[in-house]
Amino acid sequence: MSVTDVATATGVVVGRVEDVPPGEGRAFVAGGEQVAVFRLRDGSLHATQAACPHAGGPLADGQSDVDVLVCPLHQYAYRWSDGASTSGAAPVRVFPVREVDGDLVVTL
Amino acid sequence: MTAILGARLAGASTLHLDEELDPRGRLVVVGNGMAGARFVEEVLERGGGEQFRITVFGDEPHGNYNRIMLSPVLAGESHEDDIVLNSHDWYADNGIDLRAGVRVQRIDTAAKQVHAADGSVTAYDHLVLATGSYSFIPPMNGVRTADGELLGGVYGFRTIDETRAMLEATGRCTRAVVMGGGLLGLEAARALQGHGLQVELVHAMPWLMNAQLSREAGSILERSVEALGITVHLDVLATEVLGTGHVEGVVLEDGRRLDCDLLVVAAGVRPHTDVAVRSGLEVERAIVVDDQLRTDDADVYAIGECAQHRGSVYGLVAPAWEHAKVLADVLTGTDPDAEYTGSRTATKLKVAGVDVATMGTSTPERDDDEFLVISEPKRGVHLSVVIRDDRLVGATLLGDTRKVAFLTQAFDRGAPLPEERIRLLVDLSDGAEEVGVAEMPADSQVCNCNGVSKGDICGAVASGCGSVGEVMDRTRAGKGCGSCKSLVKQIVEWAADGDLAEDPAASWYVPGVPMPKPELIRAIREHDLRSVSAVFAKLAPDGKDDARSKMGLTSLLKMIWGSDHVPEKDAEFINDRVHGNIQRDGTFSVVPQMKGGVTTPAQLRRIADVAEKYEVPMVKVTGGQRIDLLGVRKEDLPAMWNDLGMPSGYAYGKSFRTVKTCVGSDFCRFGLDDSTQLGIDLETRFQGIESPAKMKLAVVGCPRNCAEAYVKDVGVVAVGGGKWEVYVGGAAGASVRKGDLLATVEGRDAVMTLAGRFMQYYRENANWLERTYDFVPRIGLEKIKQLLLEDSEGICADLDAGMQRSIDAYRDPWGQDAEEPATPGQFRTSLPLVELPAVPVR
Ligand SMILES: Cc1cc2nc3c(=O)[nH]c(=O)nc-3n(C[C@H](O)[C@H](O)[C@H](O)COP(=O)(O)OP(=O)(O)OC[C@H]3O[C@@H](n4cnc5c(N)ncnc54)[C@H](O)[C@@H]3O)c2cc1C
Ligand code: HEM
Ligand code: SF4
Numbered sequence: 010m011s012v013t014d015v016a017t018a019t020g021v022v023v024g025r026v027e028d029v030p031p032g033e034g035r036a037f038v039a040g041g042e043q044v045a046v047f048r049l050r051d052g053s054l055h056a057t058q059a060a061c062p063h064a065g066g067p068l069a070d071g072q073s074d075v076d077v078l079v080c081p082l083h084q085y086a087y088r089w090s091d092g093a094s095t096s097g098a099a100p101v102r103v104f105p106v107r108e109v110d111g112d113l114v115v116t117l
Numbered sequence: 118m119t120a121i122l123g124a125r126l127a128g129a130s131t132l133h134l135d136e137e138l139d140p141r142g143r144l145v146v147v148g149n150g151m152a153g154a155r156f157v158e159e160v161l162e163r164g165g166g167e168q169f170r171i172t173v174f175g176d177e178p179h180g181n182y183n184r185i186m187l188s189p190v191l192a193g194e195s196h197e198d199d200i201v202l203n204s205h206d207w208y209a210d211n212g213i214d215l216r217a218g219v220r221v222q223r224i225d226t227a228a229k230q231v232h233a234a235d236g237s238v239t240a241y242d243h244l245v246l247a248t249g250s251y252s253f254i255p256p257m258n259g260v261r262t263a264d265g266e267l268l269g270g271v272y273g274f275r276t277i278d279e280t281r282a283m284l285e286a287t288g289r290c291t292r293a294v295v296m297g298g299g300l301l302g303l304e305a306a307r308a309l310q311g312h313g314l315q316v317e318l319v320h321a322m323p324w325l326m327n328a329q330l331s332r333e334a335g336s337i338l339e340r341s342v343e344a345l346g347i348t349v350h351l352d353v354l355a356t357e358v359l360g361t362g363h364v365e366g367v368v369l370e371d372g373r374r375l376d377c378d379l380l381v382v383a384a385g386v387r388p389h390t391d392v393a394v395r396s397g398l399e400v401e402r403a404i405v406v407d408d409q410l411r412t413d414d415a416d417v418y419a420i421g422e423c424a425q426h427r428g429s430v431y432g433l434v435a436p437a438w439e440h441a442k443v444l445a446d447v448l449t450g451t452d453p454d455a456e457y458t459g460s461r462t463a464t465k466l467k468v469a470g471v472d473v474a475t476m477g478t479s480t481p482e483r484d485d486d487e488f489l490v491i492s493e494p495k496r497g498v499h500l501s502v503v504i505r506d507d508r509l510v511g512a513t514l515l516g517d518t519r520k521v522a523f524l525t526q527a528f529d530r531g532a533p534l535p536e537e538r539i540r541l542l543v544d545l546s547d548g549a550e551e552v553g554v555a556e557m558p559a560d561s562q563v564c565n566c567n568g569v570s571k572g573d574i575c576g577a578v579a580s581g582c583g584s585v586g587e588v589m590d591r592t593r594a595g596k597g598c599g600s601c602k603s604l605v606k607q608i609v610e611w612a613a614d615g616d617l618a619e620d621p622a623a624s625w626y627v628p629g630v631p632m633p634k635p636e637l638i639r640a641i642r643e644h645d646l647r648s649v650s651a652v653f654a655k656l657a658p659d660g661k662d663d664a665r666s667k668m669g670l671t672s673l674l675k676m677i678w679g680s681d682h683v684p685e686k687d688a689e690f691i692n693d694r695v696h697g698n699i700q701r702d703g704t705f706s707v708v709p710q711m712k713g714g715v716t717t718p719a720q721l722r723r724i725a726d727v728a729e730k731y732e733v734p735m736v737k738v739t740g741g742q743r744i745d746l747l748g749v750r751k752e753d754l755p756a757m758w759n760d761l762g763m764p765s766g767y768a769y770g771k772s773f774r775t776v777k778t779c780v781g782s783d784f785c786r787f788g789l790d791d792s793t794q795l796g797i798d799l800e801t802r803f804q805g806i807e808s809p810a811k812m813k814l815a816v817v818g819c820p821r822n823c824a825e826a827y828v829k830d831v832g833v834v835a836v837g838g839g840k841w842e843v844y845v846g847g848a849a850g851a852s853v854r855k856g857d858l859l860a861t862v863e864g865r866d867a868v869m870t871l872a873g874r875f876m877q878y879y880r881e882n883a884n885w886l887e888r889t890y891d892f893v894p895r896i897g898l899e900k901i902k903q904l905l906l907e908d909s910e911g912i913c914a915d916l917d918a919g920m921q922r923s924i925d926a927y928r929d930p931w932g933q934d935a936e937e938p939a940t941p942g943q944f945r946t947s948l949p950l951v952e953l954p955a956v957p958v959r
């Protein structure tokens with residue numbers, strides 16, 4: 010089995026890379042779970058739970074940079090690296106996400 | 118969500134020496150809190166690692182963290198990662214066997230063995246109990262469920278896990294009751310209130326912090342706390358907790374009912390003595406120890422809050438750390454005769470935003486005690502000292518702790534007191550305060566939370582820290598409760614001797630690009646930067662983007678380049694991306710333009726039809742004289758705009774919002790001029806212009822001011838004879854400020870020109886999110902008058918041209934994006950599995 014086979018075997022294809030405009034986030038449903046997928050301007054992909062742990066804010070509507078994602082409702086920030094909140098809230102769950110032949114593959 | 122503070126990375130392992138071969142004595146510590154962990158540090162510092170095999174049991178699964186800092190964590194001011202003192206790695210690196218998450222059940226003092234909940238049995242030569250305290254939950258009906266657990270939504274305030282649970286609850290809850298008006302209760306109340314909850318505080322005693330403060334000082338503190346918006350109920354017990362499964366309220370003994378969905382019990386602490394009791398050790402209020410912290414069993418010791426020494430049980434960290442030092446001296450043999458003789462507790466705290474320092478007694482106790490009080494209830498200041506035989510035996514400083522350095526020294530070391538006793542409390546303008554800092558001994562502790570001394574601070578300055586902020590970052594001084602910040606600042610200033618830098622970031626327009634606004638504008642022009650990503654690439658350190666700077670930069674680029682700026686959707690806040698105001702459930706609000714607050718039956722009919730067709734949860738008249746359709750799904754926005762056929766009212770942007778008007782001379786019997794038409798004209802000209810913060814305007818037909826023009830960013834008032842007064846910098850939001858009269862001008866065109874000029878000057882010079890009510894006083898009304906009325910610097914023509922460029926670039930965003938989305942999925946839901954709207958439907 011090649012490396013890509015393993016990836017797709019455990020991951021879920023949620024959409025195409027073009028579905029997420031550069032720098033923005035979009036929400037998808039993967040395996041019965043809603044996830045927010047972000048494509049940063051440096052090309053990197055990130056995925057988190059879709060609802061903010063603070064008060065359920067729509068994280069895909071947030072703004073981001075190379076380090077953090079900022080929720081649009083009360084501006085709590087969450088680190089991509091481990092999902093921890095830099096403002097003392099509960100952390101977000103982060104999921105591995107990668108591109109495979111133009112598909113967005115999220116591992117839950 | 119059960120992240121472990123200071124956890125080890127998976128895969129790390131600890132080396133175990135063969136037990137039998139290890140000649141070292143076995144030292145076992147029960148309790149991994151502030152006393153236990155500090156004790157282990159002190160032992161290691163004295164070379165105890167060679168002497169002892171150390172095992173530490175901790176009921177909490179975490180490494181050792183700074184409990185004092187739970188208050189700032191709850192307030193959202195500190196991150197929990199920042200309060201870790203010793204991570205699991207630290208224990209491993211020092212060869213300590215940490216049994217985190219393992220509760221000790223009993224000690225067999227005869228066999229010298231520790232029995233723990235995981236079934237393990239651990240032999241010891243020396244045993245140290247450092248089990249601390251737990252939150253006392255007073256007996257109240259309904260506070261516990263049948264199985265003895267606390268009712269849902271009821272929390273103590275002692276551990277990181279409780280703090281996390283409360284933080285999480287702030288997102289769901291709206292009303293909190295805090296039981297207990299001591300330090301912890303006040304801190305919890307303040308933190309929750311800061312999260313937007315409505316907070317009521319119930320205290321069983323007649324005044325707040327009754328253990329530390331006199332009645333008079335307590336009631337001054339009460340006023341300061343009430344001024345924060347926290348309701349205080351004194352001298353009353355809570356007798357019952359309401360709710361099945363989850364708390365719904367509490368009942369007071371006088372029958373009053375307080376509704377709440379969060380209840381914090383901070384009604385005192387009780388020492389954890391269960392292990393000692395079960396093991397047959399002598400326990401009164403806490404575990405009884407002698408001057409060497411020894412219990413009635415010669416090989417068992419107790420330190421910290423679980424220990425009772427000469428009748429005293431302490432609830433502060435400083436005595437716990439003194440215990441740790443003395444016991445480490447004794448056990449390692451560094452000073453086998455070391456003795457602990459009790460602590461003189463002096464505390465500096467920041468309680469609910471108010472500085473409090475107390476030491477010794479708060480009121481005179483003997484007939485010949487001297488007692489000096491300065492009380493200024495209006496300022497929230499209460500200062501008092503108690504002097505006995507020319508020595509300071511007590512002091513209370515509330516609201517003003519500038520003299521704390523000198524007083525602590527006098528209290529701790531019996532330093533001589535000034536003849537004029539008043540000098541203990543106030544500086545009689547002879548520089549005595551500086552002397553206070555200069556005279557402090559280098560080892561005196563300044564920051565209690567992080568254990569930073571004056572010497573540490575001076576050291577940081579000497580090693581090159583050039584600003585107060587840098588010193589605080591380096592030493593962590595002032596990063597806990599914050600009550601020592603002003604002292605840290607004084608010491609840094611004294612140590613640097615005038616050689617200090619201002620914090621440069623304070624002057625930057627946005628945090629991610631290190632430039633003040635004028636410099637930034639120049640650089641953007643010079644390098645021809647037309648998109649936010651281009652600005653980051655060229656001007657940010659390492660070309661790194663910054664989420665919190667994007668919105669401000671987008672606004673600035675639109676102002677500078679008008680239609681020549683290169684838009685980037687990701688650099689806009691969600692409101693600007695979809696041209697609506699995001700609501701608490703992720704739906705949006707739709708506010709059509711209604712110039713000057715004037716509408717027509719046809720328009721109203723259209724709005725009514727649209728509201729019905731899209732089942733809008735609430736239709737509301739806004740404060741800006743238009744109609745708000747609230748709770749609209751993102752997916753429905755373009756279709757709604759189409760059906761409405763009206764332009765956007767810009768109720769969501771940092772931009773020109775509305776112009777409120779009164780009915781003026783057309784209808785009003787007092788009207789002096791046509792305020793309605795002027796309002797419509799202003800809104801037509803300046804609609805949607807982006808700005809550093811929102812701009813709300815109003816025009817009224819006479820000084821009766823029916824549309825509140827005196828409190829607007831720009832307010833225009835007809836005074837008759839074709840003359841209009843133009844006010845700027847007014848506000849009636851979180852701040853209330855009457856605008857300043859910029860000029861009285863003749864004719865409507867003059868109003869349009871002056872308003873445009875002022876708004877453009879504000880756009881070019883205000884910091885991001887700086888409203889006109891801050892901007893106008895900052896620049897100064899006189900300066901603004903000279904610039905805009907007399908053209909003192911020759912900028913008026915440029916201002917007019919700049920404003921015109923933005924006006925020409927204006928496109929109605931609804932008309933634009935309704936036809937074709939600006940980016941793929943612009944209007945897709947961001948919570949696909951959540952049924953929206955979740956807001957109530959009216
Ligand atoms: C929110 C908050 C703010 C505070 N602010 C201040 C302040 O500003 N200034 C100040 O001086 N003090 C402050 N305090 C008090 C200070 O934190 C305590 O005085 C200090 O923590 C006491 O240390 P300790 O080691 O005795 O107890 P703790 O730090 O409570 O440690 C005891 C540890 O023992 C563990 N334990 C208990 N029983 C067992 C068992 N059977 N087996 C294994 N482990 C066990 C517990 O889980 C706990 O981790 C504050 C306290 C709180 C909660
Ligand atoms: C770290 C900072 C902040 C914290 C901790 C915070 C916390 C909260 C909390 C707990 C609520 C109640 C939510 C609920 O009941 O579901 C709330 C509501 C609100 N916050 Fe914040 N907030 C913060 C910053 C801000 C900022 C910066 C703004 C605006 C610029 C803001 C605007 C609002 C508004 C408008 C509401 C009420 C409306 C609503 O619930 O949607 N908040 N905030
Ligand atoms: S402000 Fe003056 S003109 Fe306008 S409605 Fe009120 S009274 Fe009439």
Ligand code: SF4
Pocket residue numbers: none
């Ligand atoms: S609408 Fe304004 S006043 Fe009302 S809750 Fe929201 S922010 Fe507060």
Ligand code: FES
Pocket residue numbers: 061062063064065066080081082083084085
């Ligand atoms: S919902 Fe995300 S910060 Fe409040």
